[in-house]
Amino acid sequence: MRVLLLFLTFLLAGPLQANPFAVKPDFLPVNEAFVLTHDRLENGQMRLHFQIKDGYYLYQKRLKFDGLPPEQHPPLPQAENHHDEFFGDSAVYRTELELLLPANASGELRLGWQGCADAGLCYPPQTTPIALGGAAAATPAADQASDQALAGTLQHDSLAWSLLAFFGLGLLLAFTPCSLPMLPILAGLVLGNGASARRGWWLAGVYVLSMALVYAALGVIAALLGASLQAWLQQPWLLGSLAGLFVLLALPMFGAFELQLPAALRDRLDRAGQGTRGGNLYGAALLGALSGLLLGPCMTAPLAGALLFIAQSGDVLQGALVLFALGLGMGVPLLLLVTLGNRYLPRPGAWMNLVKGLFGFVFLAMALYTVRGLLPETLVLALAGAWLIALGWAAWPALQRLPALRAIPLLGALWGGLLLVGAAAGGNDVWQPLQPFAGKSTATAPASGHDAFVTVSAPAELQRELDAAKARGQWVLVDYYADWCVSCKVMEKQVFARADVQASLDDVHLLRLDVTADSPASRELLQRYQVPGPPSLIWVGPEGEERRARRITGEIDAAGFLQHWAQTRSQG
Template sequence: MIRLMVLAVLGLCSVVLARADFLPPDQAFRYQLTPAADGRVMLHWDIADGYYLYRKGFAIEGTPKPVAGIDFPPGEMIEDEFFGTSEVYFHQAMIEIQPGAARTLSLTWQGCAEAGLCYPPQQASVTLPGTQGSREPVPAEDQQLAATLAGGHLLWGVAAFFGLGVLLAFTPCVLPMLPVLSALVVGRQARGWQGFTLALAYVLPMALTYAALGVVTALAGASMQAVFQQPWVVSVFAALFVGLALAMFGFFTLQWPGWLRDRLHRAGERQRGGTLLGAAAMGVLSAFLMGPCMTAPLAGALLYIAESGDVMQGGLALFALGLGMGVPLLLVATVGAHLLPKPGSWMNAVKVGFGYVLLGMALWWVARLLPASMVLALWGIWLLSVALTLWRTTGQRHAPVTPGGLLAGALAVVAGGWSLLMLGGAAAGGESPWRPLASWVSGAPAPQHDFMARFQPVPDIDTLSAQLAQASARGQWTLVDFYADWCVSCHVIEAEVFGDPAVQAALGSAQLLRPDVTDNDADDKALMQRYGIIGPPTLLLIGPDGEERRAQRIIGEVDAAGFLARWQAATEQE
């Protein structure tokens, strides 16, 4: 089974590689800055055949003072598949700049290939002739990772992403997969080499699928989240976890049809202790579930692939990232299996526990599709069920009192009481599991609700440009929050970061914008493409000059302290 999956993934990658014949952006678009008369400078762009640059994709900013003037040559009007009617430059573009008091230039440009590939915006900083002391802007975390892949040795880049994968394994995105694999190992009592083989059958397809999905998605120019977190996909995954949970509770026995089961049994005589096919299928499913989580390491790998077109190196990096994420799973299956007691009645309790974990995962995934108060009610029902199950384990008569029984009883009382608070809070319109009665304490809307009302919608690029221009005229900072309804981390940031009083105070005078890319339509893709964004959550910090402080870009989940540190670092540069 594993060999077949490897061949399938390699075949898919070969198709992708066959299409990866586009030039890297630094070869498709080359620039040179040369002095001209009267203190002016000429920015000469050499554009490869079959490629073009957008007139509106240029942004030229001077530091420490703005440039005195910019003269763009007339371009050619085309009907572009990405941005509609556009003015573009073919072959070359000569831009005349009057630097004034500027000493360095921050350049932004964007171009496409006529064959159908559009590059994300590129950025660079150049020193004007006759000036010294300028410095390149500090790259952001995802840019550093992309640069590591592009400039470093292949083995070094792969090793770096393997280490990042190990770290990612302990994030809320990957950690829920630990009990899934543990259930496979515990349920089969696989030990030693058998446990390792079973875990490897889980981890290897997960890493292969993770790499293949990342490569294909990056080359297609789409967001992994939009593809694999559509409402119907999320609903299917949630229903699958509910079905697996019911099987754990004993409602039915999940198994292959008899004729297929017999054949698999005969073929797997030498693999006692594990079902490789089931582990491999769960590994592929896990890749679909974990892949959409937006983190800087993943964004760095995808950014590198999209910019350089080096699918092989980027694919290896993503494969190493997936293997690193699987290391803790392998440890659970091997080292942990030796510590498991012998089979007994305890296994039923473990199965029930895993059933509740699977139900919790189903609720966690479907939560993005439901109103917050309904989600709170469902979590209350889930916690109440856990409490009743714990209480039942302590309700046997004439049973000796044990420390474990006392602990289970105490947990049952606490869980049951809190679940009732959650249900009561949900009935009153509450939303937070940690503050279920917040809506009862005061009839006024929660402070974060008032704060979130300050976020202005951004439907397209033109609207965003106009809003940024208005903020620049007012000398105002802007926070741009790329959001989607199906993005779990977006809701976490809204509750834990934007709901924090210190964050609200820090953003008191800032303009707050929220492009909603839930639908992932043409306007949404254009907005993300404008800033080279892989997917939400991504937060842009844009200064009064209209330029993003790229080094402080936030990708993925962040807590209030981390956000404030980025915000302070960006604003203190002024």
């Protein structure tokens, strides 16, 4: 046991060490140069306080109070005059700035601000959401989980609160499709070995701990390497290999063969575990680490927020701990299901084969999901149809004792048949598989989504396009794109190629920032709006200011995009 603890301690120590070759930046991260706090006074007023580091200053004219009516804007204190190369003669604040909002201010304040350093750096405009309470409408849940809100939480809250917040987010991620393949692995480890309740807790706990340690290590590596790691992870050959691995994991679930570790490694683990009952702790640690590597979480706002925080602050220790808490949160529901849940499950029998078959279909679905952006849309539609037919065929006899439920696999198989027919006719819409037989599509525009965008690959080009749009008083949508980004290609086909989406963006200037190459220009474009990587969508208002709280990180469907854009425009 002491050897195991020493091994786990070594794993934890690795990702927490700062990069010995890293060069300390000349400038502080923006949220360290300008520390913003807020609290409620006894008289009901809300106090906003900026603590400004020496050598840095805030622009008075860049203070924005979106979400508040003009009569509730706070009076601005006297500022000092300053001349710089960015905005000429300006009024600025140094050392500190205190603002008082009236007691009747309610809703959510989107505080905009911008600062610079005397040494010659001007930070991008920032937007900080601040909940004021009251009866105003709350911000949608999706916005509350945005990457910037999470990064801000990490910057301003204590470590304990940050760990608690990301542990809770991990609990939510445990119920996403990305986490489902972990369940049969852990269930087989605990239930398949006939472990006692106490032994099951140990096995599941070591499994979850190892998985969380891998998340912490991968998160730190991803933050240190930036977009180059993301580019490598989305290479077609790697995605194809992962899909093949999912198929390989599915075959044993259908009884094709028994998947085992190599004989040499299996014998070594058996010798190490001689005398143990109900499974081996070393094997649990190994399987947990492999699960973290192979079946890690999808690109979600919580993970993006953690990576954004690490990149901005350079605090590798706190970043690793936060991602470790996220991994623990993802593993706890799995742990409870295979330990406490074991008491309420029937004894081993034929039902376990049904469960194995179900997870086999889950693995096949994950394989198709992984490579969906690499295959022709008609082929994806056909494979989805074949998957539904096979699932319905397998579920029909399993539900013979529940005739009321047999309509579900029957309907699924019928829909799968429609998908195959639609694919044979050249269709590509899973919800409208017979659209090719209805004539011209009303959902997809003749032109591709790519044609509607102006492609930009250099920072100077981006600035010229932004300046031109500002002069016209035009909204701008900035789309971070890369050839190796599978989600980017999916959104190009399924979101930006739709006629209704293009109609909603008719008066919006569309810019596509191509960061395919790992070059200084790409890194500067990513740094411009401090995004973790593509796909990321940035909204810039007619006055040239980003709506920071409204950005989209990761893949989104057409309906979600249209709703998001409508809310963004309505908020001005």
